[in-house]
Amino acid sequence: MAKEKKIETADNLAEFIKILKENNELLEVEKEVDPYLEITEIADRAEKEGREAILFHNVKNSKYPLLINMFGSKSRMQLALAVDNLDAIGQRIRDLIKFKKPESFSEKLDILPKIMEISKFPPKTVKKAPCQEVIKKGPDVNLDEIPIITCWPQDAGPFITLPMVITKNPETGIQNVGMYRLQKYDINSTGMHWHLHKGGAKHYKMYKEKNIKKMPVAVAIGCDPASIYSASAPLPPEISEYLFSGFLRKKSIDLVKAIESDLLVPAEADFVLEGYIDTEEALKLEGMFGDHTGFYSLADYYPVFHVTTITSRKNAIYPCTIVGIPPMEDAWMGYATERIFLAITQLLIPEIVDFHLPPEGTFHNLIFVKIKKEYPGQAYKVMHALWGLGLMSLTKIIVVVDEDVNVQNTAEAWWYTLANIDPKRDILFSKGPTDVLDHASSEFAFHSKMGIDGTKKLPEEGFKRQWPDVIKMDESVKVKVDSYYEDLMKKSSHNIGFR
Numbered sequence: 095m096a097k098e099k100k101i102e103t104a105d106n107l108a109e110f111i112k113i114l115k116e117n118n119e120l121l122e123v124e125k126e127v128d129p130y131l132e133i134t135e136i137a138d139r140a141e142k143e144g145r146e147a148i149l150f151h152n153v154k155n156s157k158y159p160l161l162i163n164m165f166g167s168k169s170r171m172q173l174a175l176a177v178d179n180l181d182a183i184g185q186r187i188r189d190l191i192k193f194k195k196p197e198s199f200s201e202k203l204d205i206l207p208k209i210m211e212i213s214k215f216p217p218k219t220v221k222k223a224p225c226q227e228v229i230k231k232g233p234d235v236n237l238d239e240i241p242i243i244t245c246w247p248q249d250a251g252p253f254i255t256l257p258m259v260i261t262k263n264p265e266t267g268i269q270n271v272g273m274y275r276l277q278k279y280d281i282n283s284t285g286m287h288w289h290l291h292k293g294g295a296k297h298y299k300m301y302k303e304k305n306i307k308k309m310p311v312a313v314a315i316g317c318d319p320a321s322i323y324s325a326s327a328p329l330p331p332e333i334s335e336y337l338f339s340g341f342l343r344k345k346s347i348d349l350v351k352a353i354e355s356d357l358l359v360p361a362e363a364d365f366v367l368e369g370y371i372d373t374e375e376a377l378k379l380e381g382m383f384g385d386h387t388g389f390y391s392l393a394d395y396y397p398v399f400h401v402t403t404i405t406s407r408k409n410a411i412y413p414c415t416i417v418g419i420p421p422m423e424d425a426w427m428g429y430a431t432e433r434i435f436l437a438i439t440q441l442l443i444p445e446i447v448d449f450h451l452p453p454e455g456t457f458h459n460l461i462f463v464k465i466k467k468e469y470p471g472q473a474y475k476v477m478h479a480l481w482g483l484g485l486m487s488l489t490k491i492i493v494v495v496d497e498d499v500n501v502q503n504t505a506e507a508w509w510y511t512l513a514n515i516d517p518k519r520d521i522l523f524s525k526g527p528t529d530v531l532d533h534a535s536s537e538f539a540f541h542s543k544m545g546i547d548g549t550k551k552l553p554e555e556g557f558k559r560q561w562p563d564v565i566k567m568d569e570s571v572k573v574k575v576d577s578y579y580e581d582l583m584k585k586s587s588h589n590i591g592f593r
């Protein structure tokens with residue numbers, strides 16, 4: 095494990111833009127661009143070409159600059175979380191776990207909140223905040239002033255795509271911060287696209303069951319990058335995203351009381367939309383939306399968010415992202431989640447050596463898991479355990495391989511698996527909840543699942559023949575060829591590539 099280098103921690107979006115600039119990770123565009131489709135076309139090309147984050151200074155019909163693709167590479171994701179190696183965060187979690195030494199299964203389940211607490215960076219509340227420098231209430235609220243982009247041709251309208259949606263559990267008072275897209279309906283209302291399995295939706299259900307008509311909601315847009323990322327992280331409900339972002343940043347996040355409710359919002363946000371959801375109001379059609387699956391997610395009914403106040407910084411910057419056919423910016427956010435949450439998953443399922451959710455599987459469709467296999471049926475034990483774990487339960491296909499396979503290389507993982515399976519023997523079909531966005535499942539949010547056991551089979555698993563070794567060169571020959579190989583190749587100008 096490489097030693098962690100100290101990287102500057104941004105306290106807000108403007109500071110992060112400065113860091114991106116210093117690291118040659120920012121492209122500034124003065125040309126006027128249209129928020130209707132044109133920004134998407136530019137960002138999509140840039141993301142697929144592995145280019146920089148883009149700061150558009152001149153977005154048609156808006157005075158605010160727009161930042162896109164801020165998380166769109168491994169190096170930017172590392173800058174966002176102030177590390178030079180995303181695995182270093184998982185290692186910090188492992189070190190803290192060693193320190194806490196959880197024994198029982200329930201202690202292990204409770205470990206993440208404990209780690210966050212001992213990491214000593216709880217959020218701090220301040221009285222005065224940059225996010226409230228400008229306050230617009232009631233008739234002055236106008237979402238048209240914000241350069242909200244329409245991403246794809248069949249989208250139902252413009253969508254806010256990188257929001258931090260803040261709600262409160264009406265029983266415990268614990269806040270949740272989730273990243274759920276918001277379709278702009280008009281100047282003061284949006285859709286609230288929280289899926290059935292998500293924290294915000296659970297809070298909404300509680301308000302409804304308690305017959306509380308007005309559910310306060312605040313949406314922060316633009317913040318320090320670790321806090322924006324935290325809104326997308328699959329944290330258990332008892333962990334505050336603010337505490338988690340303090341842990342990531344190694345620095346507490348400042349919060350301020352919202353103007354209209356007692357929700358605590360990030361003090362350094364660029365914009366805060368304050369308002370409410372009327373739990374007695376009929377749901378409204380939301381979507382279609384060109385989604386991270388690479389397909390349009392179909393229109394469906396969701397609550398309406400009424401925006402009654404907008405507060406902002408004087409020099410606010412509007413950050414957003416686009417999702418679409420992978421790989422996109424969100425693949426790097428997902429990659430950070432994979433690296434960070436591996437440590438917690440290993441605590442609960444210790445035989446897992448590594449896992450990888452390749453971007454083409456768009457998080458929920460495919461995971462490669464490498465295990466240290468020690469007994470028959472262990473691959474199935476791991477599949478069932480993952481299907482029982484938080485948002486992992488939504489995974490459509492789990493592929494389990496042995497510990498000497500590099501699961502970060504999907505070609506290698508498929509090669510190993512395809513060679514090792516007898517399909518009838520090694521494929522398991524199961525059932526369970528699915529991601530709401532899965533358009534192929536016959537029923538909404540419920541589908542079949544497939545587990546593929548790509549591990550070396552044991553006699554008890556019905557394999558009675560000889561299992562061959564993977565081809566491997568002798569170490570002594572490798573060392574010998576290492577000593578002259580580069581020189582040898584330099585002398586040759588012949589290179590026709592692999593195919």
Ligand SMILES: Cc1cc2nc3c(=O)[nH]c(=O)nc-3n(C[C@H](O)[C@H](O)[C@H](O)COP(=O)(O)O)c2cc1C
Pocket residue numbers: 255256270271272273274275276287288289290291292293294325326327328329415417424427
């Ligand atoms: C760019 C982006 C957009 C997302 N949009 C949505 C969305 O519209 N609805 C949703 O339920 N989840 C969405 N997600 C996933 C959630 O943010 C993620 O599941 C998160 O863990 C939810 O937080 P929660 O567990 O506190 O609800 C999105 C993630 C990203 C990275």
